[in-house]
Amino acid sequence: MGRVMIMSMDLADKLRILGGAARYDSACTSSGSQRGGVKGMTGNAVSCGICHSFSADGRCVSLLKVLLTNHCINDCKYCYNRSSNDIERTAFTPEELADLTMSFYKRNYIEGLFLSSGIVRDPDYTMELMCRVLALLRGQYGFNGYIHAKAIPGGSAGMISRLGRLTDRLSVNIELPSERSLVLLAPQKDKEKILNPMGLIQRGIRDRDQRGFAPAGQSTQMIIGATPDTDYQILRLSESLYRKFELRRVFYSAYVPVGDHPALPVAGKPPLLREHRLYQADWLLRFYGFSADELLDQRRPALDPVLDPKCQWALRHLETFPVEVNRADYSVLLRVPGIGVRSAKRICVARRTASLDFEHLRKLGVVLKRAVYFITCKGRYQTDLKINEGFIYRNLAADVGSRRQIAAPAEQLSFFSEPDREDAIQCVTGEL
Amino acid sequence: MCDRRALGGHLVYLYDGSFEGMLTAIFEAYYREAPGRILAEGCWQQALDERYEKVETDLSKSGRVHDAIEAKIGKTALGMVYYGWLSHEPERATRIYEFLRLGFRIGPGITARLADPAVDALFRINRPVLREYDKQRGFLRFSVMEGGIYYAKEETVSYQLPLLTPYFFDRMTGDPFIIHDVGRRLAGVSDTRQWRIVSAETFTAPDMSPEEMDYRRLWIAFHETVAIQSRLNPKLQSQMAPKRYWKYMTEMNGGK
Incomplete structure (x- = not known):
């Protein structure tokens, strides 16, 4: 690794730099794998995942989330690690990272390792370096806990198959929700470079043999608010990713300004409320039987900042209500605001x-x-209610309003609202 | 001595606090006299209209109740009874008794009667126990002590050692550990071959290994680093990791 010069740097400094560089990746879940301990190795995995801590921004810390190195040949405008950004560069040695993972894991600080990397030389060479770390960790150090690794856009089938056998979950980040945005802000990436590895991972998972290949499946992430892409476009994309590539999760990451390219929004608060609404809508796609076209369309492409997407949908479809809870099908109950997956199941049993x-x-x-x-x-009905859209909207909105001040709904990209109570749900569930 | 029975007081069984003791009391409730309440010794207040009877734990009686629950009401119900016993709720055994009375009448279907008050009451007692288990699996912090022993302290609201010790026994395969329940003066211990729960009345922790502080500092540095400054949300943080857990969390207590 010719470009890594700083070998004498203190381990704590490396951890600060390479942990700080990875923090914008929002996937920190350790879910999707279930296995017991194995004699002679360390660790197990629990399918629901375990949160080991919460950082000051309230996000769950489950994995040691770091870059192998923050050296990068790419110059993606939205990325903190872009080659043109003047920041300190460093890299872990495989031994350092394996030892850190084991020491943290055994103290129960973490559930495993999340390994990403800047691109050194080329995608395959970078994945080769990542594989070396993971092989050391799984082999010599006997680590049986959770590993999430990033496949590098543009990586070959051979490297992806090696990486998949060492990890629980693989992900390739979409990053920008449209091809147009990619061209503008990530000139070295293109749609093919991202979608090809996704297809390769999907095939690896389907043809999984006994040696196992990413048992916790694959996920991806999109940055929200760095480009003018609408919620409608984003949800359509998520929906097709779930269908075509059988992804387990799509993560949404509110854009935190780290660059000053003219095509990027100027510094402001990250659009946390918008991120939260997208997670809610994403939950509706995956667990509630909704399609993106039911939630939004060309004429109303943005999710409502005041009401959650399920309330919004219900208000536009009052003709399907009221629902009699003692008779309605499970799938119908799921569509009622205030009834989540768990309570719908409980109703059907009770x-x-x-x-x-x-x-x-x-x-x-x-x-x-x-x-x-x-x-x-x-x-x-519970009481005498005048059931019409205006009445319900005012009541639901008044309830939200009593908890926070609402800015008037505005155009997409311009509502940067304060973090509020509702964001609390984000990390745990998206139940509506 | 005044005869409480003559005063018409309600019967209360007192058991020794153990799971077997509680099941023995339930056995007595069926084969001797039905009580109004069942309580663990040491956590009750005498009331004028109640008479108290101590139940001696009897493993053959408790075994019969255990098997009867499993055979007639099912494994799920047995699990609910066990989680209920782990709870800190003073009336837990009474609620379990009421649940079982209904359970023995209607069989396995009881766990579907979510709207029934007796079933709902036990679910309500179960929920915080399972929630605390979920939190504590993540928030427990081990320190490496001299001789390579992993040592963790905790003060949980419900009794978590019977759940946490086997969980960490599976996770830690090759390393001996001690989970010290400071409040209850008990410890879950593994020597890597087996685990058990022992008294920690006279326990003193071994000394810390020399490199322990270094790893704590590294973890604290990492934990600070991952927070995104423009998203700071301490309210959300303490909602997800309630402050009562912070005392023993390395990154929250400054690595003490």
Whole structure:
């Protein structure tokens, strides 16, 4: 590695630089793999994942998330590690990183390693370096815990297959939600360079043999708010990624200004509320049976800042309500605001032995202040309600408004709202 | 001595706090006299209209109740009873007894009766136990001590050692460890071949290994680094990692 000069740097400094450089990647989950401990090795994996800490921004810390090196030949305008950015560069040795992972893991600081890297020389050479670290960790150090690695855009089939056998999860970041944006801001990347490795990973997972290949599947990330792409475009893209590439997760990362390219938005607060709404909508795609076209369309391409996407959808489809909770199908219950996956399942179980009323629903975890406008129990609304769109909207919005000041809905890209209570849900669930 | 029975007081069984003791009390409830409440010794307040009877733990009686629950109501219900026992809720055994009374009447279907008050009450007791287990699996912090022993302290609200010790026994395969429940003066211990829970009344922790402080500093440095400054949200942070856990979390207590 000819370009890595600083070998005498203190390990703490390296960790600060290479951990700091990786923090904009929002995927820190250790979920999707389940395996018990193995004699002679260290570690196991729990399918729901485990959060080991929470950083000062409230995000879950589950993995030691670092770059192998922040040297990079690419100059993506939105990226902190772009070659034109004047920052200190360094790299871990494989031994340093393996030792850190083991020492942190055994102290129960982390659930495993998240390894990404700047691109050294070329994509395959970079993945070769990553494989060396992971092979050392899995082999000599006997690490049986969780590993998430980034496949490098433009990497070959051979390297991806090696990487896949060493990891629980692989991801290739889409980064920018449209080809036009890629051309503008990431000139060295193109759609093919990103989608090819995704297809290779998908094939690796499908043809998985006993040696295992990314048992926790693949994920990706998109940066939100660095480009004029709309929520509608983003959700359409996510939907097709889930369908075509069978991704487990798409992560959304509110753009934090790290560059001053004329095509990038000027410094401001990261669009956290927008990120949160996208996660909610993403949940609706994956677990609630919604399609992107039901939530948004060309004429209303932005998610509503005031109401969550499920409330929004329900208000536009009052003709499908009210729903009688004692009879409605599971798939219909899922579409009621205030009823989540868990409470819908509980309703279906509980109503087999009892006819449910509103008090029962409260016990089952239904959020009645949202649900009351859309359901009946034994044929009755909870109270006399005037059910029309304006009435419900005012009530739902008043409830949100009492928790935070709402800026008037504005054009996409311009609402940079303060972090608020609702963002709290982000890391754990997206239940609506 | 005044005869409480003559005063018509409600019967309360007191058990020794163990899982087997609680099941023995439930056995007595069926084969001797039905109580109004079942309580663990040492966490009850005497009431005028109650009479108290100590139940001697009897493994054959508790075994019969254990097997009957599993055979007649099912594994899920047995799990709920066990998690309920781990709870710190003073009335946990009473709630478990009420749950089982219904369970023995209607069988495995009971776990579907989510809206029934007796079932709901036990679910409500279970939930914080499982939530704390979930948190503590992540927030527990080991230190490496002299001789390569991993040592962690905790003060949990519910009794977590019976869940955490086997979990870490699986995770730590090759390394001996001690999880010290400071509040209950107990310890979950593994010598890598097996685990058990022992008294920690007279326990003193071994000395820290020389490199321990270095790794703590590295972890604290990493933890500071990952926070994005323009997204700072301390409220969210303490919502996700409640402050009562911070005492023993290396990155929250300054590595003490």
